Structure formats: structure tokens, C-alpha cells
Amino acid sequence: MTDLQNGINAWIFLNEDEPPQTNYNSPDSCYQSLIDCKVYDSATFLGIAFFEVIPAEQGSTIKIGNASHSGGLTNQDYLNFVLRDARQVNHGIKFLATMVYSGANTLAAIFSGGGDPQTQASRFANNLVTYLKDNGMNGLDVDWEGDVSNQMTRAQFQILFSAIRAAFDQQPVKYYLSFTPAWPTDTIDYSTVNSKFDFVSPQFYDGTSLSTFLDAGISPSKIGYGAQFEPGNAAPNASAQQVWSMVSEGFSSQGAQYNYQDIFVWRFNSGNFQFEQAQVMILDQLGNPPTSNTFDDTSIISAAGNPNLTQMTIRSGDVLNAIQAINTGTGPYNTGTQGTETGIFTLLQHGGNSGGAQIVNIPLNDPIVSISGYTGVWYGWQCVLQLTLTGKSGATYGPFGSMAGSATQNRFVQPAPAGQSVVGFSGSTVTVPLAGGSQTAIIAALNAVFA
Structure with a gap:
């Protein structure tokens, strides 16, 4: 670097x-x-x-x-x-x-x-x-x-x-x-x-x-x-x-x-x-990559004018390993520089590189209005076991995370307030060991940021 x-x-x-x-x-x-x-x-x-x-x-x-x-x-x-x-x-x-x-x-x-x-x-x-x-x-x-x-x-x-x-x-x-x-x-x-x-x-x-x-x-x-x-x-x-x-x-x-x-x-x-x-x-x-295990997209997305979430890369296996959001702005002050009327905001990945990656494309006119899933204990680690995204139309994305190996499962649902949608995420990660002696970060806690 x-x-x-x-x-x-x-x-x-x-x-x-x-x-x-x-x-x-x-x-x-x-x-x-x-x-x-x-x-x-x-x-x-x-x-x-x-x-x-x-x-x-x-x-x-x-x-x-x-x-x-x-x-x-x-x-x-x-x-x-x-x-x-x-x-x-x-x-x-x-x-x-x-x-x-x-x-x-x-x-x-x-x-x-x-x-x-x-x-x-x-x-x-x-x-x-x-x-x-x-x-x-x-x-x-x-x-x-x-x-x-x-x-x-x-x-x-x-x-x-x-x-x-x-x-x-x-x-x-x-x-x-x-x-x-x-x-x-x-x-x-x-x-x-x-x-x-x-x-x-x-x-x-x-x-x-x-x-x-x-x-x-x-x-x-x-x-x-x-x-x-x-x-x-x-x-x-x-x-x-x-x-x-x-x-x-x-x-x-x-x-x-x-x-x-x-x-x-x-x-x-x-x-x-x-x-x-x-x-x-x-x-x-x-x-200057964050050194803390916590993350919060709120300030960046707020500075961007709270543009819609239009793509996510989600890494998962047994549990939710990582998320990365892309937001697309259509307002007059968040346009890009390349002759387009949209500004693209690619946020940092939260979590590690284990698990399989899936790209979720979210229509601009069908914003995510709810996240849901399960938290619990996985081989002794408290984490997010599974995540599902739900659009305004009712379209769902996921679930991501099979929950295999989990000892407990606790369901959660976070719906957006009326007139708002999910624009980002906050939460924390935890570092866990992998087979072979290596380690990775997984999502320990997750909350939607609404605007």
C-alpha cells in the first residue's frame, strides 16, 4: 500500500x-x-x-x-x-x-x-x-x-x-x-x-x-x-x-x-x-482501512444524498461472511463525472473473503425495504447466520448462508419506516479460524441503514 x-x-x-x-x-x-x-x-x-x-x-x-x-x-x-x-x-x-x-x-x-x-x-x-x-x-x-x-x-x-x-x-x-x-x-x-x-x-x-x-x-x-x-x-x-x-x-x-x-x-x-x-x-x-471491527455506512451514504442500493456482493457459506454495497444516485448533486446522470458509490467490503460470492442486482425502482434472517452461535462464534433482502415489490434475494453448523438460530426482521428504504449497513465483524490454520472475518452483527 x-x-x-x-x-x-x-x-x-x-x-x-x-x-x-x-x-x-x-x-x-x-x-x-x-x-x-x-x-x-x-x-x-x-x-x-x-x-x-x-x-x-x-x-x-x-x-x-x-x-x-x-x-x-x-x-x-x-x-x-x-x-x-x-x-x-x-x-x-x-x-x-x-x-x-x-x-x-x-x-x-x-x-x-x-x-x-x-x-x-x-x-x-x-x-x-x-x-x-x-x-x-x-x-x-x-x-x-x-x-x-x-x-x-x-x-x-x-x-x-x-x-x-x-x-x-x-x-x-x-x-x-x-x-x-x-x-x-x-x-x-x-x-x-x-x-x-x-x-x-x-x-x-x-x-x-x-x-x-x-x-x-x-x-x-x-x-x-x-x-x-x-x-x-x-x-x-x-x-x-x-x-x-x-x-x-x-x-x-x-x-x-x-x-x-x-x-x-x-x-x-x-x-x-x-x-x-x-x-x-x-x-x-x-x-486508511478501518482498524476497528465495527462498520457504519451512514455518514458516507448521507453525504451522497442517500442514493438507492442497486447492487450487493454477498459472500456466504455456512454463515454470512461479507457484504459490499453499491449505491446509485439520481439526484442533482450526486451525478458522476463520466457524462452520465448517475453517481455510482462503491462502499467498502465488510467481512472477509471466505465463502462464495454472489452479486445481487437491485432495480432502481424497486428498492430494498426489509432485511431479515437469523443470528446465532456457529462453532462457538456469535454471528449472522443468514440474510435475506426484500424489495418494495416483494421480490426477495437470498437467503444467503446455509446455517450449517449453528447451535442456535434467532430470527430477526428489520423493515424500513414508511417511505424509506435500505441504503446501507452498520454492524460488526469477528475474526474466526479456518481449516489449515488461516483465519477470516465474518459478520457478527448487522443493521440496516434506512433513509
Whole structure:
């Protein structure tokens, strides 16, 4: 498994409100979903976009870009809310100020007034540290494309980021410098990238290949993976599983093997925010598999907008060995990225790989409204012996699990409340020995998640 040195990360773009006509405090807003579903728990770094360069008493500093929101709220209000609420959900989350890449207030503006470049860079670096300290933020993220990549020279690049690194390193706590290029440019000083930045997350969703960045001069020991769970760019990602398949094996460069340093996902609050928030949560579970024997799909499925359960892979033999759910979203905010009107959410498997696997396809218009079966003791282990799914039409799937070898059998039925259906599961597993000395996990307890 890839060692993601700098974790799984995401951006948030404060200018945008989704759904339209909401604001930060609306119960159904993309921002409240991040809190209610604990999506922030899945991010190590949160890049907050976009900050601008503005004049200061000595040199330049940064501020969040201007935008107005309903209810008289501003981007500054949103910044204050995000810093407060994200940290309440995830005490260890780190905040990066993501710099704007277009217009007159990019990092290139630091050098626009003339004068000595080293002095301008040093003053900005000192003012930047003051801003980060005052606002409880942890570093700077440089979105490298557009105007900033055209207007800043290679010499200015070297001077500026060397000055920022020096100012950061003088502090008693760690401050981070992140580089997120859309493509290589002649204005990048690659030796500075490799020596001054903590990690580099190329925007692969813009269509530029890993080899292009490596050939340009970015060290393979710095490279992370830029992902996207919304449509609009050349190569958006289809799912958390697709990203993880690209990242988990690492990559080779000049005969050596390397791990990606992080995954950075654009972004938490687009027009399909339910899809992207849920995919980041699934991605976090893929990268950091749960160590507990309990499981609960509720938060991920809630973030996804509670889409219908449309497929299950069920492993069974004597007992219920494992379940894995796939949900299909049809709402306006959980659409996928591949030109379809549906978002597909593949949840993690709960349980081990013993028993035989069966795939159950569930019609979108005939949702599961009840689970039933038996629990009991199987060779001394308390577990779920058998499971049956029942659709709204009365169609049944199963039973799964023969109950052979069980000493007791206790029937259970869990029907959905009126107007709801089964969208996921919670429960626990237990590890049991197998013949030959190996072991596996089976389902110890199971509850339906209804919505």
C-alpha cells in the first residue's frame, strides 16, 4: 500500500454556494454536509481557495478573495466559519491558503511595483507568516497555471519561494508549502520546487501525464496525485476506487519505485458536491482501512444524498461472511463525472473473503425495504447466520448462508419506516479460524441503514 506521507486532501472554493440560493448556514448547503456527515475527518490538509495578494504597510500580504453570499455574508465570513467548523470536526486538520492563479492579484503582483525582488519577497514572506499565525492556518498552496505561471519569471520564482521557505523554517511550528501545477512551464524553477516545497500535487485531471512532470524536473520523491470528482476538465476521476488503483501501487522513475506523497482532490463544494464529498470519504477508507471491527455506512451514504442500493456482493457459506454495497444516485448533486446522470458509490467490503460470492442486482425502482434472517452461535462464534433482502415489490434475494453448523438460530426482521428504504449497513465483524490454520472475518452483527 502506498504510504501517503501527506495524506488525503481536498480543496474548497468559497465563492460557490450549492445548492443555488443557499448560503453557508442553510441546513441543506454543501458546507453543512461537510459538518453533519463529518466529511472533514477524511482530509489531512484543506486548501481554501482563492487568496489574493494585496498591499500591506511593508510590502504585500494575502487576503481571501471577495464574493458576496445571500444573507449578507462574505467570503471572509465563510473563511471564519470553515476554519472554526472544520477544526471542530477534525482537530488535526491543516489549512492551506490556496493562491489565485488569474487576474491582477496573483503571487506575481508581489514584484509588480518595482524595487529589489529579494526585499519584496522577504517582506511578503514575513507578512504571510503573520497572516497564517493570526488566522490559525498552516501554510500556502500555489495553484500554478494561468496568469501567475505566465507573469512570474523563473528568477522571481526562486527568490519568492526560497524566502517563504526561510520564513517558515524560522517558526517554532511547522508551516507547509504545497505546489499544485496544472502543467509544467518554463517559469518554474525546478530546483526550488524540489528543495523548498513540502509536496507537489499535479492536477492530473487537466490531462497532463505524470511523465511530463517528471521529465520537466520535478523530483519523484515530491509527487502527489491531483484528483477530481466533478466534470469539466480533460480527465476527471470516475470514483474513489479508480483513484486508489492509480495511486496505491506507486510509480517507477528511472528504474526506482516511488510512493505518491498525497492525494489532493478538487473540490468539496461543486455542483455535484454529494458525489465528491462521498467519494473523498470512500477514498479515505481505501487509503486508511478501518482498524476497528465495527462498520457504519451512514455518514458516507448521507453525504451522497442517500442514493438507492442497486447492487450487493454477498459472500456466504455456512454463515454470512461479507457484504459490499453499491449505491446509485439520481439526484442533482450526486451525478458522476463520466457524462452520465448517475453517481455510482462503491462502499467498502465488510467481512472477509471466505465463502462464495454472489452479486445481487437491485432495480432502481424497486428498492430494498426489509432485511431479515437469523443470528446465532456457529462453532462457538456469535454471528449472522443468514440474510435475506426484500424489495418494495416483494421480490426477495437470498437467503444467503446455509446455517450449517449453528447451535442456535434467532430470527430477526428489520423493515424500513414508511417511505424509506435500505441504503446501507452498520454492524460488526469477528475474526474466526479456518481449516489449515488461516483465519477470516465474518459478520457478527448487522443493521440496516434506512433513509
